Amino acid sequence: MHLSITRPSTPDQALALLRGARSELGTYIADLVVTDDHLTTAFAARKRRPEWVWTAHRDGRTVGRVAAWGAPANDHPWIVDLFELGAEPDRVETMTELLRQAVADLRAGGLEQVELNLHPPAGWRDDPPPALTDLLAAAKAAGFEILVTRRRFRWTPDAGVPSAGDRLRFEPVSGPDDPALADAYRRTFEGSLDAHTQRSLRTRDAAELAAEELADMMHYAGPVDGWRVAYDADGALAGLVTGDPGTKVFTGYVGVVPEQRGHGYARELLAWMTRWQAEQGAQKVVGETDDANVPMANAFEAVGFVQESARIDLVSG
Ligand SMILES: CC(C)(COP(=O)(O)OP(=O)(O)OC[C@H]1O[C@@H](n2cnc3c(N)ncnc32)[C@H](O)[C@@H]1OP(=O)(O)O)[C@@H](O)C(=O)NCCC(=O)NCCS
Known part of the structure; x- marks a missing residue:
């Protein structure tokens, strides 16, 4: 499928590659992690790092993106939490390749088990957004299985x-x-x-x-x-x-x-x-x-x- 995967080497490159990423899950947290504000602050604080970013390209277009998040003092990220599927017809396969590459690179760096966190709307079981169905299919094809499903609560x-x-x-x-x-x-x-x-x-x-x-x-x-x-x-x-x-x-x-x-x-x-x-x-x-x-x-x-x-x-x- 003529896909190339880039792993940036500086925070500026990473920010440039991630800028404009779109989450399709339609929840506060999924939308937050793709904002410029969040990304700029997180890279500055080392909660995101260039080596925790993977972007897929074809014919000069960006066709999918993935990034992980962790604590400034840790060698390894806690979770992969930023996903952009893109709009190409083979976006599930592209996401599968991105996730496989992320797992291979993180394992080579010494992380034993990679964890993905998806943030769908509360009613995802009855009414899953198409992007969720595609992300789950890609994750399964890349060798992931569901550990647990959770609820996120908010007090105001x-x-x-x-x-x-x-x-x-x-x-x-x-x-x-x-x-x-x-x-x-x-x-x-x-x-x-x-x-x-x-x-x-x-x-x-x-x-x-x-x-x-x-x-x-x-x-x-x-x-x-x-x-x-x-x-x-x-x-x-x-x-x-x-x-x-x-x-x-x-x-x-x-x-x-x-x-x-x-x-x-x-x-x-x-x-x-x-x-x-x-x-x-x-x-x-x-x-x-x-x-x-x-x-x-x-x-x-x-x-x-x-x-x-x-x-x-x-x-x-
Ligand atoms: C979740 C937790 C904080 C609930 O504490 P709690 O004060 O006992 O909660 P409640 O008193 O409201 O318990 C409600 C009912 O659930 C039961 N229950 C509570 N914890 C339980 C457990 N771990 N396993 C099975 N039943 C449990 C209680 O016995 C009670 O049953 P009853 O109504 O028939 O008497 C406690 O189980 C706990 O510390 N678990 C481990 C840590 C954890 O999971 N924390 C939350 C992480 S997000």
């Missing part, structure tokens, strides 16, 4: 500022390596309904995984000013919650230790964080959870979050 001030109740006592933490935080986080892994956690625990030691994930969490839900470990009225550990201050912010993690589940503490932890974020000026708080994690989805809804979109995570075999 018009939902009202929630109250956390008075059953829990919230203690600040000193940093991502605070021993009380790390211990609480590790303990919430047990019986977790979260697919990424379950998969990581098959090959990883829980304490190590907890330390690594808390360090990573600093990049999307840090600093730790609002992170809290929570205790019940008897002083027993109940769980933890993380999130960042600002105008557009994230619920980082909500976790309840196994022996304290079923008391509605997830709602209280999330309510505490959302109230704190509202007090810090949040105009939008975003949180995500797996479709299978019904208790967490219920907690989001109880606190006034509404579903904004969905997420489909695929991993290379």
